[in-house]
Amino acid sequence: MSGWCAGRSTSSSGEPFPPAAPPDCYRTLVQLAHRAGARVIVHAGGEPLRRTIEEGPFLVKPDVRTELELQGMPVRSAEEIVRAGKKVIEQGVEACLISHQITGDILVTRDEVWEFEARVPLATFKNLVGADDALVGGLLAALLRGATLVEATRYGMAAAVASAGVEEKLCLDPGAIRRELDHVGVHRRGNG
Secondary structure, three states, rough: OOEEEEEEEOOOOOOOOOOOOOOHHHHHHHHHHOOOOOOEEEEHHHHHHHHHOOOOOOEOOOOOOOOOOOOEEEEEOHHHHHHHHHHHHHHHOEEEEEEEHHHHHEEEEEEOEEEEEEEEOOHOOOOOOHHHHHHHHHHHHHHHHOOOOHHHHHHHHHHHHHOOOOOOOOOOOHHHHHHHHEEEEEEEEEEE
């Protein structure tokens, strides 16, 4: 997979981390992926995320809509989200993509902060189950095609919107995803 590895620890339906898995399961997977030369994207929250951050994955994707803290910091406003994201970056992660609204995410890197907003009526959504998974999958697919991180995040948001607009768990129609790109706005906030 061209040096990329994607992992996630929680389902987008809000189910908890698998009870039989040790809390450092994803940390171990990141270590193994790094030994193999892979860059890692981790979609996790809570204790599994805290333990994984120490290993410096390329990107982490917490969802602060369900947990109102990140790395022990409150995340109720955009400013708090950026501060918490910067703390994650200081611990060795290259990028932190934080979902904070149904249609909004904030991407924090060492040098820049970007806001992504899907400008679509919530009434068009038929099924939010799997939307976060679609976002991460779309982001990874775009990175594998050579997109920049900002372009890949925008494509991931479009994949999430397309998936939320169908009854099935995921929208696998690339044409539908490309059409949703027109609805995903990107705003550079500067460096935080």
